[in-house]
Amino acid sequence: MGACAQSPAPAANEPGFSFIVIGDTPYSAQDEAMLNEALPLIKSQSYTFVIHVGDYKGGGQQCLKQFDDRLEQVMNDLSPIPVFYTPGDNEWTDCDRHTDPDTGEKYSDLERLEIVRARFASGIPAGAGAFGYRRQEALKENATWAYGGVRFLTMHVTGTNNGRDWVTVDAIADAAAAANQRDAANLAWLDEGFEKAADENASAVVIAFQADPTDIADKPDDVMCDSAAESDQHPCDAFTDLRRALQHSAEAFKKPVLVIHGDTSPFTLNQDFDGEEAENLWRLNAAGDAGTNRAGVRYGLVDVAKVTISSDETSPFSAEGLLTGIQPSRK
Template identity: 25%
Template sequence: MRVPAPRRFHLARRLGLPAALAFALLAPAHGSTNPESPYAARQGFAFALLSNLPSREADEDVVAQLLTQFGTETDLVIHTGNIKGRNERCDDETYAQRHALLNQSPVPLVLVPGENDWAICDRPEAGQYGPVERLNRLRELFFEPDNSLGMLTLDLQRQSETVRFRGYPENARWEYGGILFVTLNVPGNRNNYRTGAGRNGEYEERIQADASWLRQAFAAASRLKTRGLVVVFAADPLFGGDYRIANGTDPYAMLKADLARLASKYAGKVLVVHGIHVPPSMPRPDHPLKFNGKVLRNVTRVKTYGTTHPAYWTKVSVEPGNKDVFRIETLNMAPRPPQPR
């Protein structure tokens, strides 16, 4: 009797085969893993969280080792941004090098742009590039296809498919295993809010795009009756406080207000994933959102690891019998010395 494709995939994984080889038993030529979603909802799946790596060329071996581990322990990877260091040049060569590295992931990898990748590229150390020009270049290199990075890919729905927000392919959405995932372009340098004179055009237009995409995600999650919704962006917006800058503006105020309001009406669990604001000792999941003064217990926030703990990563398991939906754990990869190439 021929074993159905989803069962062959999970059997291969239980036998210890890499995800890429397991998917090869069932994947069509284009490599989409979306048909696996219904089976994953019944049997469970896991995804890895990565951030702020590589921050220098020497980190690339660590990232390569992490990706290999992800291929044996998870079904997909989410990178919350900053694929280069603050002081690395924002040139096409660096972008191409990091694209090639991340594209080696054995499982689908979805990227969110971080501030190091575009919003602070005008710093002298980064080459004094125009942030908006670099963001557009990132869009061309990393976000134009409708699928993820990786040796195997996920089909993604991008906000750029809508006429009004055609310029925002980095904002993506996909469903997997009964969970809806959504990514937003929210960088960590005060959300690229510029205090100089004149209209703050890039910031003002992008936060409107983000707000619209977030509303659509919650609407879709409610319509599909998903057990959970995962919201991913780069910045730490300081939930529970004000990220005030010189003129009194909190550039993350709309995001925080929208998240709280929408999550308060959603019947499922919400996992908010973002990068770090300061180097952490160990990021711990918490419940930072309130609505009308009440803590939203259905919302859990997890911060990702990065340059301060390059061997650590976060594994999120989605288990059918778990009423909390998401099980979050920290894993430690003991880095090996760089291998000869």
């Protein structure tokens, strides 16, 4: 895969800047080859930071330490560029689909989450100190930082109905309580982030998490979850409160807001929020989540995303595949 010519990321005092988003990869040998090409390019072009929106292993793969090690190696390979990671469902909430080869038993999702937290949410990422980086006390994997007059937030929001569906090992009550705690912490973190952005007169806010908050085709509209279930026959939409909070926060902020997520395959940049839209609110479904369906049709984009923030009020956010130069769909 040939690399497009790239220019270095602008300094913080310039009118625009770019950063990299990685997510939903590597799932295949093709993905691994892509990363082997992309990581040196990211480092050589001195992008200021990388956001990783989770799912660093395929959903069909066991939840093995070697995949955790691989994410840590990606972070080490990019150092001193900081990598800001937010968890995905593949590395914890979907792990109870698989058997742990060390025990012969199915994984506990909540035990896997503690492993992910201990490894990737226990300190400050290398190189992040210059950005005023800070973790949330209530949910250590949630973080915030600032660069170029923009306030950034990560939030722990995953697929599988935000960890509320297909709970097959942990007690249903425990899974529900953990999800309720995450939801409350996320909404508080969102409020705090927008308050901080207003206080510092930020020019924009960027929020990154794993789940696609519009991927709710099989769920009832605007029925928020407060429980968990053993299957996906669970009549609630776990992203209802989040979409509403994003809409209301963006409307109050009045300046550009970008939500970056993964989990579904279309590389897309638009303003669709399944009914909770705002004129200054955009959504980027990042590159990744690539594969071939049963009909032999390819989906997703084997790439990482270069995201650019500019001072253009009508189109403040843009993106392209770092290696392919492919632009996201606007539909």
